[in-house]
Amino acid sequence: xxxxxxxxxxxxxxxxxxxxxxxxxxxxxxxxxxxxxxxxxxxxxxxxxxxxxxxxxxxx
Numbered sequence: 001x002x003x004x005x006x007x008x009x010x011x012x013x014x015x016x017x018x019x020x021x022x023x024x025x026x027x028x029x030x031x032x033x034x035x036x037x038x039x040x041x042x043x044x045x046x047x048x049x050x051x052x053x054x055x056x057x058x059x060x
Contacts, residue, residue: 018026 016029018029021029
């Protein structure tokens with residue numbers, strides 16, 4: 001099951017068709033993607049903090 005989870009994570013998301021979108025829709029899409037990028041950066045920060053805390057706990 002672990003291998004299946006890794007394989008799922010490696011898949012590239014299907015790109016959204018931009019041609020039929022209006023300028024307002026494109027600007028909204030940019031805003032949504034910007035918010036998603038920020039959410040991912042926050043998760044990376046949380047995981048790094050967790051890893052740092054664990055590393056400092058096990059240092060001798």
